[in-house]
Amino acid sequence: MAKKPADPADSVPASAASPPAAPDKGGAYLVLARKYRPASFASLIGQDAMVQTLTNAFKTGRIAHAFMLTGVRGVGKTTTARILARALNYVDATGPHPTLDLEKEGEHCRAIIESRHVDVVEMDAASHTGIDDIREINESTRYGPVTAPYKVFIIDEVHMLSKSAFNGLLKTLEEPPPYVKFIFATTEIRKVPVTILSRCQRFDLRRVPADIMRPYLAGILAQEAIAIEPDALALIVRAGEGSVRDCLSLLDQAIAHSGGKIEATSVRAMLGLADRARSIDMFEALMAGDIANALAGLNEQVAAGADPATVLADLANLAHLATRLKVVPGAEKDSGLTPDERDRGKALADRLGLRVLSRAWQILLKGHEEARAAPDSLAAAEMVLIRLAYAADLPTPDEIIEKLANAPASPGNGARAPLPSGGPRPGSFAQAAPRLAPREPDPEPGPDRPPEIRSFSDIVALAGLNRDVIVKHALESQLSPVSLEPGRLEVALADGADPQIIQTLSARLRHWTGRPWMVTVSTRPLAPTLRQQRDADHSATLDAARDDPLVREVLSSFPGSRLVAVRRRGDATLGETPPADPQSELDAPITEDEGEDLP
Numbered sequence: 001m002a003k004k005p006a007d008p009a010d011s012v013p014a015s016a017a018s019p020p021a022a023p024d025k026g027g028a029y030l031v032l033a034r035k036y037r038p039a040s041f042a043s044l045i046g047q048d049a050m051v052q053t054l055t056n057a058f059k060t061g062r063i064a065h066a067f068m069l070t071g072v073r074g075v076g077k078t079t080t081a082r083i084l085a086r087a088l089n090y091v092d093a094t095g096p097h098p099t100l101d102l103e104k105e106g107e108h109c110r111a112i113i114e115s116r117h118v119d120v121v122e123m124d125a126a127s128h129t130g131i132d133d134i135r136e137i138n139e140s141t142r143y144g145p146v147t148a149p150y151k152v153f154i155i156d157e158v159h160m161l162s163k164s165a166f167n168g169l170l171k172t173l174e175e176p177p178p179y180v181k182f183i184f185a186t187t188e189i190r191k192v193p194v195t196i197l198s199r200c201q202r203f204d205l206r207r208v209p210a211d212i213m214r215p216y217l218a219g220i221l222a223q224e225a226i227a228i229e230p231d232a233l234a235l236i237v238r239a240g241e242g243s244v245r246d247c248l249s250l251l252d253q254a255i256a257h258s259g260g261k262i263e264a265t266s267v268r269a270m271l272g273l274a275d276r277a278r279s280i281d282m283f284e285a286l287m288a289g290d291i292a293n294a295l296a297g298l299n300e301q302v303a304a305g306a307d308p309a310t311v312l313a314d315l316a317n318l319a320h321l322a323t324r325l326k327v328v329p330g331a332e333k334d335s336g337l338t339p340d341e342r343d344r345g346k347a348l349a350d351r352l353g354l355r356v357l358s359r360a361w362q363i364l365l366k367g368h369e370e371a372r373a374a375p376d377s378l379a380a381a382e383m384v385l386i387r388l389a390y391a392a393d394l395p396t397p398d399e400i401i402e403k404l405a406n407a408p409a410s411p412g413n414g415a416r417a418p419l420p421s422g423g424p425r426p427g428s429f430a431q432a433a434p435r436l437a438p439r440e441p442d443p444e445p446g447p448d449r450p451p452e453i454r455s456f457s458d459i460v461a462l463a464g465l466n467r468d469v470i471v472k473h474a475l476e477s478q479l480s481p482v483s484l485e486p487g488r489l490e491v492a493l494a495d496g497a498d499p500q501i502i503q504t505l506s507a508r509l510r511h512w513t514g515r516p517w518m519v520t521v522s523t524r525p526l527a528p529t530l531r532q533q534r535d536a537d538h539s540a541t542l543d544a545a546r547d548d549p550l551v552r553e554v555l556s557s558f559p560g561s562r563l564v565a566v567r568r569r570g571d572a573t574l575g576e577t578p579p580a581d582p583q584s585e586l587d588a589p590i591t592e593d594e595g596e597d598l599p
Helices: 048-060 077-088 109-113 131-140 163-174 210-224 230-240 244-258 264-271 276-287 291-303 308-327 339-351 354-373 377-392 397-406 456-465 469-477 500-513 530-546 549-557 592-597
Strands: 066-070 120-124 151-156 180-186 201-204 479-485 488-493 518-521
Touching: 048 077, 066 077, 077 109, 077 151, 077 180, 120 131, 131 151, 131 163, 210 230, 210 244, 230 244, 230 264, 244 264, 276 291, 276 308, 276 339, 276 354, 276 377, 291 308, 291 377, 308 339, 308 354, 308 377, 354 377, 456 469, 456 500, 456 530, 469 500, 469 530, 488 500, 500 518, 530 549
Parallel strands: 066 180, 066 201, 120 151, 151 180, 488 518
Antiparallel strands: 479 488
């Protein structure tokens, strides 16, 4: 099987510590992703946990026979695999001994780095997916290494193997010969069968943080003798999203685009990004309801080369930034923030409430999808900004209630007194409605104390306590109480009720109370069931609420709105759970902090 040639897209350079490679004989330019590819674990950045684990394993001789490297694109999976193969096959003047101290090249190091060693076989599973390729590997494991201590198989993008190929690899992977090591790399770890994962030592390579990436890129630019503005470097790091290869590719492009010193304006133009300062100006204008300036700022940025959907995404990021600065103490100390983001973002966080910021985030997030799908993305983005400007000017529900309560009475609504803080208005439905007095809880029935039944509601509660859903539903919806005596219950059947429920109820009561019960069906006119009584009480409560002047004002202010539920204030203190009651949740007292849900 032919070895895979070195490819910059398969690995991630992670440090400028290794010396730059010389150009080839043809004088072709070597991209930064290959020129600064690390050759040892000491030159890796951002993967300290993996390096520490491998260091301890090599020191104690507890080296696994198979490794699984996973992570997003560009974090160093294939590069790590080659460095690990070099560490396993390290041979110096003292002889072969696996080590992570690779500052001095061993006998096989240069050939492994250049991907031309006969005992280190690389295979791209994206193009070798079948069982025949795995059969070839299995056959190769029967023979020992030619010159190196170990025969190492590196399989990149292993998740692309077929099901039969994975099955063919299982037995060899579980019990390979002592001179064989496997190193797998994948970006889709969930597509790898669990049977494969259980046979490997797994390492999750993390994205490289911005505070590590910036000095790394700055070091490379220093070696290349190229100047760069701090804001331009921050833009490249942010666009790279923690991928070292992506950052180096963008850096290569920025060098070619600038022709000298890399400036933030040229990087924005190259990436099609919005100007961060202008985006903050737009966000401030939108939050102030200034639509004209916001639309003018959008058109200026689009004319400068920014994509309308990208502008919306940048505004959404500002909403997230302001929210994070508001709720996370010390977030402004993040080294990844620009001075504009740190200072003006903090000012936005201080001025805007969480509800306004959350609403802005939702509108911009939805608008970003609309702009990407719309035939005219600029028109879609303008509509999103108009929507956001009007929404940002809307008062919160608390402000609406307070404004309506303190406003003078409208014609036809009658005179109203302002709503005092801390309680309902005099004469309002919230004050006139009766409150349920908390009843003392009955003693819990024990082994020597059967439950005491004094009302039909006690029977319903007993069915709920015993989790008998069928009987509880029948008691509430199919039966209405007529008379109740100790050991005797008379009920009336509603239309459509199952007559068998009478016999079932009698047996359940005998089992729950420990005494016989006679349940009879009455011939008297049917009284309302508990469900019908509850629905009637609910309708009466809604009718009383609709007669309240404040509620009428709210409903008239929002055409199409309707009243669906009413909850009354109770006497329970904050944090106290209201007492249980067989009535519906409508009649349950609520705590003081839930008062804003009244209308």
